[in-house]
Amino acid sequence: MAFGRNKNRRRQDAAQRNEAVKGAVRSKGPGVMKVLALTLATGLLVWGGVELRRWALQSPRFELAAVSFSGLQRASRVELLRLAALTKGQNLWALDVGALERTMLQHPWVKKVEVTRRFPNRVSVAVTEHVPEALAVLGELYVLDEEGEPFKRVTPGDGLDLPLVTGVDREGYVADPEQARQRFQAALEVARAYTKEAVAGKPERLSEVRMEGRDVTLVAASGQEVRLGEGDSEVKLQRLARVRRELGARGLAAEIIHLDNRARPGWVAVKISSPVSERNGSAKQ
Incomplete structure (x- = not known):
């Protein structure tokens, strides 16, 4: 059981x-x-x-067939393609866009670059170049861009006719690049203001912007010095235009024009060189 x-x-x-x-x-x-x-x-x-x-x-569908560039002025298409080793037949999916941008940035004139894949078989490259505004002596002669950045050494093929900024040396730039850049920017601001007055009054071409501490001296292509001192550059340049017109009306030429009187900012002192006719070699005997 x-x-x-x-x-x-x-x-x-x-x-x-x-x-x-x-x-x-x-x-x-x-x-x-x-x-x-x-x-x-x-x-x-x-x-x-x-x-x-x-x-x-x-897939052959994604093989690179064309590369288009925009923004090129000084840099060339051939140079950038060679730097990036970008050639027809490369696969678009295999392209490293970041690497392409970094290699193209090695070109001295290129400030910014954006590479975009355009499927199925194209690439576009948007380039922003440095804008040359002046030259500076930093051991060697360098080109300054619009932000006061010395971005490349001057080479014979550059064909640049720009004012020279002096008063900032290589040692100072290496020791404090930011302060040096600020001084370059200040020089460029004065040069732009001078150019603005030049468009209106057609004065002499600017040859040099001399930075002496905080004081600024302009040197024209004729060798004439315009001592602006510190601050109020635009107002002083307007006064300079009036002084030059008055000198021209009197047939006089100035060697040095002082606009740097700190005690009496409105005063102008002029060192006369010679009458215009004598400078031009046409004085009467």
Whole structure:
């Protein structure tokens, strides 16, 4: 009898286990199926992505056919393509845009560059160049851009006819580049103001901007010195234009024009060199 009871108990236990398994499947089955489906979908996406990338990197459809440039003035298309080692037939997907930009920035005239892939087979390059505004002696002759940055050495092929900024040497620039740049910027601001007056009154071409501490002296192409001193450059340059007109009307030429009287800012002192006729070699005998 004990044997029969054990047998019945085992049957009951088996039935209970089967029922428990069925209950677990009913309660957790949908969740398990979702996990399995998600895993399968992820695997398919990864596989599809790998295959798509392989196709994109090998497809002739994405082989570089043309490169367009904008903003070029001094830098040339050939030079930039050579620097970047950019040639036809390269795959657009394989191009490292950041690396291309960094290599093109090595060109001395290039200030900023933006490379954009134009699918399926073109690349555009937008270049911003340094704008040369003056020259500076920093051991060697350098070109200053519009921000007072000495961005390249002067070379024979540059063909630049720009005013020279003096009073900032190489040692000073190396010791404190930011302060030197600020002095260059101050010199450029005065040069721009002089050019603005030049457009209106056609004075002599500016040859040099001499920075002596905080004082500024302009040197014209004729050698005439205009000592502006410190501050109020635009007002002083307007006064300079009036002085030059008055001298011209009297047939006189000035060697030095002083506009740097700190005690009496409105005063002007002039050192006369010679009459204009004598300067031109046409004086009467």
